[in-house]
Amino acid sequence: xxxxxxxxxxxxxxxxxxxxxxxxxxxxxxxxxxxxxxxxxxxxxxxxxxxxxxxxxxxxxxxxxxxxxxxxxxxxxxxxxxxxxxxxxxxxxxxxxxxxxxxxxxxxxxxxxxxxxxxxxxxxxxxxxxxxxxxxxxxxxxxxxxxxxxxxxxxxxxxxxxxxxxxxxxxxxxxxxxxxxxxxxxxxxxxxxxxxxxxxxxxxxxxxxxxxxxxxxxxxxxxxxxxxxxxxxxxxxxxxxxxxxxxxxxxxxxxxxxxxxxxxxxxxxxxxxxxxxxxxxxxxxxxxxxxxxxxxxxxxxxxxxxxxxxxxxxxxxxxxxxx
Amino acid sequence: xxxxxxxxxxxxxxxxxxxxxxxxxxxxxxxxxxxxxxxxxxxxxxxxxxxxxxxxxxxxxxxxxxxxxxxxxxxxxxxxxxxxxxxxxxxxxxxxxxxxxxxxxxxxxxxxxxxxxxxxxxxxxxxxxxxxxxxxxxxxxxxxxxxxxxxxxxxxxxxxxxxxxxxxxxxxxxxxxxxxxxxxxxxxxxxxxxxxxxxxxxxxxxxxxxxxxxxxxxxxxxxxxxxxxxxxxxxxxxxxxxxxxxxxxxxxxxxxxxxxxxxxxxxxxxxxxxxxxxxxxxxxxxxxxxxxxxxxxxxxxxxxxxxxxxxxxxxxxxxxxxx
DNA sequence: CTGAAAGCGCTTACAG
DNA sequence: CTGAAAGCGCTTACAG
Numbered sequence: 001x002x003x004x005x006x007x008x009x010x011x012x013x014x015x016x017x018x019x020x021x022x023x024x025x026x027x028x029x030x031x032x033x034x035x036x037x038x039x040x041x042x043x044x045x046x047x048x049x050x051x052x053x054x055x056x057x058x059x060x061x062x063x064x065x066x067x068x069x070x071x072x073x074x075x076x077x078x079x080x081x082x083x084x085x086x087x088x089x090x091x092x093x094x095x096x097x098x099x100x101x102x103x104x105x106x107x108x109x110x111x112x113x114x115x116x117x118x119x120x121x122x123x124x125x126x127x128x129x130x131x132x133x134x135x136x137x138x139x140x141x142x143x144x145x146x147x148x149x150x151x152x153x154x155x156x157x158x159x160x161x162x163x164x165x166x167x168x169x170x171x172x173x174x175x176x177x178x179x180x181x182x183x184x185x186x187x188x189x190x191x192x193x194x195x196x197x198x199x200x201x202x203x204x205x206x207x208x209x210x211x212x213x214x215x216x217x218x219x220x221x222x223x224x225x226x227x228x229x230x231x232x233x234x235x236x237x238x239x240x241x242x243x244x245x246x247x248x249x250x251x252x253x254x255x256x257x258x259x260x261x262x263x264x265x266x267x268x269x270x271x272x273x274x275x276x277x278x279x280x281x282x283x284x285x286x287x288x289x290x291x292x293x294x295x296x297x298x299x300x301x302x303x304x305x306x307x308x309x310x311x312x313x314x315x316x317x318x319x320x321x322x323x
Numbered sequence: 324x325x326x327x328x329x330x331x332x333x334x335x336x337x338x339x340x341x342x343x344x345x346x347x348x349x350x351x352x353x354x355x356x357x358x359x360x361x362x363x364x365x366x367x368x369x370x371x372x373x374x375x376x377x378x379x380x381x382x383x384x385x386x387x388x389x390x391x392x393x394x395x396x397x398x399x400x401x402x403x404x405x406x407x408x409x410x411x412x413x414x415x416x417x418x419x420x421x422x423x424x425x426x427x428x429x430x431x432x433x434x435x436x437x438x439x440x441x442x443x444x445x446x447x448x449x450x451x452x453x454x455x456x457x458x459x460x461x462x463x464x465x466x467x468x469x470x471x472x473x474x475x476x477x478x479x480x481x482x483x484x485x486x487x488x489x490x491x492x493x494x495x496x497x498x499x500x501x502x503x504x505x506x507x508x509x510x511x512x513x514x515x516x517x518x519x520x521x522x523x524x525x526x527x528x529x530x531x532x533x534x535x536x537x538x539x540x541x542x543x544x545x546x547x548x549x550x551x552x553x554x555x556x557x558x559x560x561x562x563x564x565x566x567x568x569x570x571x572x573x574x575x576x577x578x579x580x581x582x583x584x585x586x587x588x589x590x591x592x593x594x595x596x597x598x599x600x601x602x603x604x605x606x607x608x609x610x611x612x613x614x615x616x617x618x619x620x621x622x623x624x625x626x627x628x629x630x631x632x633x634x635x636x637x638x639x640x641x642x643x644x645x646x
Numbered sequence: 647c648t649g650a651a652a653g654c655g656c657t658t659a660c661a662g
Numbered sequence: 663c664t665g666a667a668a669g670c671g672c673t674t675a676c677a678g
Contacts, residue, residue: 001655001656002655010663010664011663011664011665012655012656012665013657013658013663013664013665014663014664016656016657016658017663020657024663025663026663029663041453041454043427043430043431044431044655044656045374045431045433045654045655045656046370046431046432046433047369047370047371047373047374047379047432047433047654047655047656048370048374048654048655048656048657048670049655049656049657050370050656050670051368051370051371051374051654051655051656051657051669051670051671051672052655052656052657052658052669052670053656053657053658053670054657054658054670056370065388065394065397065398066391066394066588068389071388071389074388074415075388075415075417075418075419078415078417078419078420079417079419090413090415092397092398092401092413094398094401094402095398096398096401096402097401104366107366108366108367108368108369109369109370110368110369110370130364131364210592210593210594211592211593214592214593214594240592240593240594243566243592243594243595244593244594246569246570247569247594265389269533269534269537269563269566270533270534270537270563270567271533271537271563271566271567271570272566324671324672325671333647333648334647334648334649335649335671335672336647336648336649336673336674337647337648339672339673339674340647343673347647348647349647352647367671367672368670368671368672370670370671370672371654371670371671371672371673372671372672372673373654373672374653374654374655374656374670374671374672374673375653375654375671375672375673375674376654376672376673376674377654377673377674
C-alpha cells in the first residue's frame with residue numbers, strides 16, 4: 001500500500017479511500033491510484049481488512065458441493081451477498097469434514113452469519129449452530145427455531161398434480177423421500193391435492209437421489225399394473241425413475257408420464273426433458289441475504305419461515321395417459 | 324485469547340502454543356486450555372494468524388462447482404493440503420466471476436500458491452496466473468509452461484481399447500471432445516491403440532458433457548450400421564451416448580457396448596453401470612500438493628508434467644459383440 | 647513455563 | 663486532500 005502511495009506521491013489513506021470506493025478523492029487521483037495498483041499488482045490484504053474493521057462483512061455458507069441445487073444456490077448467494085457488500089466464505093461439507101468442523105472454520109474466519117443449505121439427505125438433520133446467527137436455505141428446519149427460506153412445497157406439488165390431472169391422469173403415484181428435508185410437506189401436499197380431486201393417493205418410498213428413484217421404479221415395475229404418471233420427490237429421483245422405466249422397456253412419456261421438482265440441470269438434458277417445478281435460486285438467495293441482514297440488525301427477533309412460490313416448467317416428459 | 328488465558332491463569336503465549344499444537348506445554352495444561360477454549364467458544368482468528376505469520380499457509384483452488392470430477396478433486400485437495408498443514412481457499416468460477424476476479428480474490432487472501440483445475444470445457448483455456456505460483460490439476464497445460472498434474476491419458480485409452488478388443492470388438496467408435504483439455508491426447512492415443520491392433524479408427528466429434536454424448540449418439544444412429552462399441556470422451560459424454568441409444572431402442576450392452584473415462588459418480592448409478600477408467604482423485608491431489616510445495620521451495624525450477632496411471636473399472640456396460 | 651515488546655497491513659478518527 | 667497515531671488479534675523472539 002505504501003509502495004502504491006509513494007509511486008504517485010499520495011498518502012496511504014488516500015489509497016485506502018480509492019481502493020474502497022469511498023468519497024474523498026478526485027476522479028483523476030482515483031485513476032492514478034488504480035493505475036499504480038494495477039502496475040504493482042497491489043491488492044488490499046483481506047486479512048488485515050477483516051482484522052481491523054469493526055465488522056468483517058463476511059458471511060458463510062455450509063453446503064455440499066455434490067448437490068447440484070445447493071451449488072446453484074451458493075452461486076446465487078455469492079452474487080446476492082456481493083450486491084449487499086458482503087463476501088461469502090465457502091464451507092463445503094465432505095466425508096472428512098463434519099458440520100461442527102465446518103462451522104468452526106467459518107467462525108474462525110469471523111463470518112457474521114451463516115447460511116446452512118440442506119436440500120436433501122443427511123444434511124437436512126443439521127443442527128442450528130451455536131454462537132453464530134444462521135439462516136437455513138432450501139431445507140428443513142421444522143425443529144430448529146432458526147430463520148428459514150425455502151420453496152413453497154405445497155404450491156409446487158399442487159402445480160404438478162394439477163398439470164397431470166389436466167392432462168387426464170388419474171392414477172398418479174408419488175415417490176417420497178422418507179424423512180429428508182421437505183419430504184413430509186411434499187408428501188402430504190400430494191395426498192391433499194389428490195384427495196381434493198377425488199383421486200386415490202399412491203405413495204411409494206424413495207429418496208432424493210437417482211438410486212432412490214431407481215428403487216421406486218423397481219417397486220412400481222413389480223406390480224401387476226403401472227400407474228399412468230409418477231411424481232419424483234425431486235429431479236434426481238424423477239430421473240432415476242425415468243431411466244429405470246426406459247431400461248425396462250417402458251416408454252416415457254408414451255406409457256408413463258414422469259415429473260420432478262427443482263428444475264436442476266439434469267431436467268434440461270436432451271434425453272431427459274423433465275417436466276418439473278422451478279424455484280429461482282437467485283430469488284431464494286436474494287431473500288436469504290435479506291433475511292440474514294435483518295437478523296444481524298435485530299438479533300433478538302423471532303425466527304421466521306419464508307416461502308418462495310415456484311412455477312411450472314413443462315417439458316417433454318408428460319403426455320396424456322394411453323387409452 | 325486473553326479471556327481464555329485469564330480464566331485458567333496462564334499467559335496468552337501459552338494459549339497460542341496449545342492452540343497451534345506446538346511443544347512447550349504440559350499435557351495437563353493443554354487439557355485445561357482446550358477445555359477453557361471450548362467453554363468460551365474461543366477459536367483463534369484466522370485473519371490475525373495469517374496477517375501476523377511470515378507465511379499464510381494458505382493455498383487456493385480455482386475450479387467449477389458444477390463439474391463433478393473437479394469437486395472430487397477439490398475435496399481431495401482439501402484433505403491433502405490439510406495433511407501438510409495448509410488451508411485451501413476455494414475460488415469457484417461462476418457465470419459472474421471471471422478467472423481474473425477469482426485469482427484476485429485468492430491473492431487478496433494471500434494464498435502462497437494456486438491450483439488451477441480445468442478438466443473440460445472453457446476452463447481448459449485458462450491462462451497461467453501472474454504473480455502467484457500455479458499448479459494445473461487434471462487439465463491441459465500444453466502451452467502454459469506451468470506445473471501440471473493429470474491422468475496418463477494414453478495409458479487409460481489403451482486399457483479401454485484393450486478391454487473392448489479382448490471382448491471381441493473390432494468396430495469401436497470414439498467420441499472426441501474437440502479442443503477441450505486432454506482431448507487431443509486421448510484421440511491420438513485411441514488412433515494408436517486401434518492401429519496397433521489392425522483396427523480402423525472411427526472418430527466422431529463430441530464434448531465432455533451429456534449433451535455432447537447425445538449429439539455423438541445421434542450421429543451414429545443416423546448411419547446405416549452402428550459400431551459394436553463406443554468410447555465416450557469422459558463419463559458424462561459416455562452417459563449421454565448410452566441414454567440416447569437406449570431411448571432409441573438400442574440395448575446397452577447387448578447391442579452396443581459403451582465405455583467412459585474418469586469413474587465419476589454417474590458411472591456408478593444403478594441404471595448406468597458404466598465401464599470406465601479411474602484415476603484416484605486422492606492420489607492426484609496428493610501429487611499436486613507435493614508438486615506445489617516443491618514449487619514454493621524452488622520458485623525458479625523448470626515446470627514439469629506429472630502423470631498418474633489409471634486403472635480399469637469393469638462394470639456392466641460392456642458385452643461381447645453380437646454374432 | 648511467564649512477561650514485556652514489536653509488528654503483520656490495514657482502517658478509523660482526528661487535527662490541519 | 664495530508665500526516666501522525668492507535669489498534670484489530672494474533673505470532674515471533676527474547677530474557678528470565
